[in-house]
Amino acid sequence: MDQVAEAAGVSRATVSRVINGVPSVDSKIREIVQRAIAETGYVPNVAARSLVTRRSNSVALVISEPDRPHDSSFLNRVFTDPYFGRITAGATGALRPHDIHLVIIPTDSTDHHRVIRYLRQGHVDGVLLISSHERDPLPRLVHDLGIPAVVSARPASPLAASFVDVDQRFGAQLAAEHLLARGCRRLATISGPLDIPAGQDRLDAFRSYLADRGHPDVPAVEGDFTRAGGEECARRLLAAHPDVDGLFVASDLMSEGALRAVQDLGRGVPRDVAVVGFDDSSAALDCRPLLTTVRQPVEEMAAEMAEMLMAHITSPGRLPRSVTFQPTLVVRESA
Amino acid sequence: MDQVAEAAGVSRATVSRVINGVPSVDSKIREIVQRAIAETGYVPNVAARSLVTRRSNSVALVISEPDRPHDSSFLNRVFTDPYFGRITAGATGALRPHDIHLVIIPTDSTDHHRVIRYLRQGHVDGVLLISSHERDPLPRLVHDLGIPAVVSARPASPLAASFVDVDQRFGAQLAAEHLLARGCRRLATISGPLDIPAGQDRLDAFRSYLADRGHPDVPAVEGDFTRAGGEECARRLLAAHPDVDGLFVASDLMSEGALRAVQDLGRGVPRDVAVVGFDDSSAALDCRPLLTTVRQPVEEMAAEMAEMLMAHITSPGRLPRSVTFQPTLVVRESA
């Protein structure tokens, strides 16, 4: 920095002002300094900067997955489910104009303390927390840290935290309505994990919507949001209820597996069994036939989370708030 | 820190020594200080620390994907291909004992300058670079930065950089040998992108191994390492060469798609067409029948990359070196 200052014939203070875009710098001087910066190839040291500004200009995207001992590493799950890619895309897109970096931190319960320590050390200015599991202690831990945070769904235990969510119940109703409208009469569902509010809500809303319309006791199997899980659930479901003609699967990834099972069992889709998924991720397009599904605007939701987080960071006293997105039905071939 | 020092009745220097595990501290004092740290809940400020140590205790995992305009966002690809999950798992595992954080940075060519700036700013002590595309300028850019780096495969243009790779040619030979051994006579392959050395090498080695054994002109279709791509390639391949009875697919993800296509076309696997994949990622287990495949020890490779990087970081003068892993054949059901 001294070099730049000398090259430009100004003080370090002025160089600093130019870099930080302080408007009160004379435009001629500004230009000279900028040229000097370009010539010397000077790049500010972030450590020194954040030591004084107390800002790191980066936020963490903490992806907290419960450990499900029976399946492979949670990292594999994270890097296999398009959902997280969408989250990342949405968040980075929103953060880019603010010139804020996104530090992606996948975690399971074995290293919560690691994450907490990371956050406490001041590596980041705030955190976007993707946590679905009902009993995940992380939202509370992060909240207690007092660091700005936005959660990806309504926290299971009441927490004075900002969050964004999709109207899960409405989405499930959309699916039920569509299946009914196309003439299905023997409906069933493969739900998400029931210890995840989203899993619970989609199941619940699907069932009660149908119950209100003369379809009580809709059979359900609890899935795990994986492709293999969806396949197995569909097998079990069709074994127990061979006459099912309409199936709501609580995620696209599970739908892929379910579709395979249904067709393996000799049923035509959508002729014999109509299938509606949930998400509208890229997995929907990997399905054959192409998956009719309930679209969650995940990218937009992540972008909103990022914006909310920025607001919390820049105005510390800000009250927590939540925003809810409405899902829509995307009709393709499977129903 | 002053608080801790006062609480423990020592100087800040001693507190610092305790935190950094300097051995010359008296064990009684060490204990007192540790208690004081626990009581005050003191956490060192990383910015201040790295300002003086010139170390950030984190390394970047830069995942550079070429932008292929025809498919969806590269983030979707990264978060959909189990390969990257394995890389991340391997790297974090190896870094954990060093207490080094991994900052995951997916990038396509549109924001190379962003990544470079990030690296120059001193956010990280080194970089693990996952770059396969032949003409990707990033390896050279990173190299020119002079920051410690390890690349995931032999750089296309000669570069004095450390890298780890798998013996691609040997892997392809393993596949060819197996197909031949099980009696296949009309072989074909779905290769990876040919602008990726790995894609090129696997194709080349497969063909020349077979040519040496009386199978010249093995048909090939160029794939793109995606599930959908594999499906389409298999369709094209079987249309042009309906009598193929042995297929080597250059990645597990493509194998999933290829398997679907082959079976859709009424061929039994492995009875009519035997299929061997490459990777042995979780996708191999998503296949029906279960995929016989060439195993790349990706986690171990990533761990090795991390170790090499640590070595470069701690001893700056170190000469670049490379290590090559041998793949193995994992026989399951598809061949």
Place this chain on the structure above:
DNA sequence: AGCACCGGGGAGAGCGCTTCCAGACCCGCG
């Protein structure tokens, strides 16, 4: 008993930046 040596703790400088404060300069007005 005195001296050299060594182990262990304290004082203080300084890492590279931002920002407060003061002062220089210029303009316009009385």
Place this chain on the structure above:
DNA sequence: CGCGGGTCTGGAAGCGCTCTCCCCGGTGCT
């Protein structure tokens, strides 16, 4: 022509830590 006020720049402090250097006290030797 002098002075007030405003604009812009420079000086310098200080962010929280590490680490060198120095000093103190204890030990073992002569």
